[in-house]
Amino acid sequence: MRIYVDDGSTNIKLAWKDNGEVKTFISPNSFKPEWSLNLFSDQISANYEIEGEKFSFDPGSVDAVVTTETRYQYSLVNTVAIHHALLHSGIKPQDIDVVVTLPLSEYLDSDFQPKTENITRKKNSVKRIVSLQGNKSGFSIGKVSVLPESIPAGFNVLTGLEDDDSLLIVDLGGTTLDVSHVRSKMSGITNTWCDPKIGVSIITNDIKNVLASYTRISSLQADKMIINRDENGWLEHRLPDAEMRTQVINAIEAKKKLLVNRVLNVIDRFNGYTHIMCVGGGAKLIAEDIQKNTNIPAARFYTSDNPQFDLVLGMLEMKEGSSNG
Ligand SMILES: Nc1ncnc2c1ncn2[C@@H]1O[C@H](COP(=O)(O)OP(=O)(O)OP(=O)(O)O)[C@@H](O)[C@H]1O
Ligand SMILES: [Mg+2]
Numbered sequence: 090m091r092i093y094v095d096d097g098s099t100n101i102k103l104a105w106k107d108n109g110e111v112k113t114f115i116s117p118n119s120f121k122p123e124w125s126l127n128l129f130s131d132q133i134s135a136n137y138e139i140e141g142e143k144f145s146f147d148p149g150s151v152d153a154v155v156t157t158e159t160r161y162q163y164s165l166v167n168t169v170a171i172h173h174a175l176l177h178s179g180i181k182p183q184d185i186d187v188v189v190t191l192p193l194s195e196y197l198d199s200d201f202q203p204k205t206e207n208i209t210r211k212k213n214s215v216k217r218i219v220s221l222q223g224n225k226s227g228f229s230i231g232k233v234s235v236l237p238e239s240i241p242a243g244f245n246v247l248t249g250l251e252d253d254d255s256l257l258i259v260d261l262g263g264t265t266l267d268v269s270h271v272r273s274k275m276s277g278i279t280n281t282w283c284d285p286k287i288g289v290s291i292i293t294n295d296i297k298n299v300l301a302s303y304t305r306i307s308s309l310q311a312d313k314m315i316i317n318r319d320e321n322g323w324l325e326h327r328l329p330d331a332e333m334r335t336q337v338i339n340a341i342e343a344k345k346k347l348l349v350n351r352v353l354n355v356i357d358r359f360n361g362y363t364h365i366m367c368v369g370g371g372a373k374l375i376a377e378d379i380q381k382n383t384n385i386p387a388a389r390f391y392t393s394d395n396p397q398f399d400l401v402l403g404m405l406e407m408k409e410g411s412s413n414g
Contacts, residue, residue, distance in 0.1 A: 189235055
């Protein structure tokens with residue numbers, strides 16, 4: 090069985106085929122560097138060990154291991170996070186092959202050629218054995234393939250473009266902005282740009298800062314505030330204090346503007362594209378402004394209902410043919 094893993098810095102996204110049907114799963118990266126006491130015996134343990142180091146999944150931990158840095162891509166906690174996602178995906182533990190991702194800057198050199206040493210490093214990193222509370226994890230990873238971030242997300246759109254057309258794929262994740270300008274039918278890469286400092290974490294960190302004088306919250310909790318910012322009553326319930334709430338809402342708005350400007354500055358480096366696609370968890374925060382500012386007609390602008398899964402679904406389509414097949 091082959092499982093597609095977009096192992097982003099804030100969330101692991103999985104996609105696989107089950108009897109021809111495409112399934113997906115998402116698992117947040119929130120691990121602390123020690124084991125937790127499991128009070129509920131009916132729950133799967135989330136205490137892991139890798140190369141003598143212990144980690145446990147803890148969604149509320151304010152001391153969660155920082156995963157929003159490039160070196161996370163090859164870290165012990167990344168391998169643990171992949172196993173954790175697999176163990177909670179509903180897939181029966183078994184021997185599997187995986188396809189994982191690296192940010193564009195790690196994957197491609199300045200001539201747009203794969204950086205083989207990084208790809209090998211990533212493969213070796215993912216193959217490390219993870220044990221679950223003293224036992225083997227249950228998933229044994231055999232073959233590992235590595236794909237670049239952003240590019241595979243455009244697979245379907247690129248397949249349908251005319252020969253002279255090209256697509257700008259803008260992937261805004263938790264930490265990184267990956268932009269690639271790809272020619273139709275994936276016939277070539279015109280240009281790419283990766284900024285590991287532009288991501289939704291600009292907003293996440295500001296929410297944490299704003300709240301720091303009242304309380305400490307985890308990145309995962311701050312992310313939930315961003316995601317649910319427009320849900321009626323959601324923020325009121327989490328932040329009953331009106332003053333605190335206003336500060337959080339203002340922080341989200343201000344940093345969202347900053348994020349949009351930073352993304353637009355990067356897009357300014359590109360020219361000649363005929364279509365744009367916006368993917369990644371941050372797509373919903375920026376898509377409207379990007380379309381407006383680039384003057385790309387609506388019919389040539391793509392953003393899906395669930396942009397966080399576009400990359401992993403594109404990886405699956407690229408390797409296995411269309412999702413119906
Ligand atoms: N509907 C939404 N509106 C706003 N932000 C969202 C939404 N859904 C997810 N996010 C944000 O998107 C981020 C996660 O996106 P994604 O899963 O694409 O990142 P990642 O792949 O883990 O990170 P990276 O690609 O930078 O390594 C989180 O910071 C989360 O707060
Ligand atoms: Mg990502």
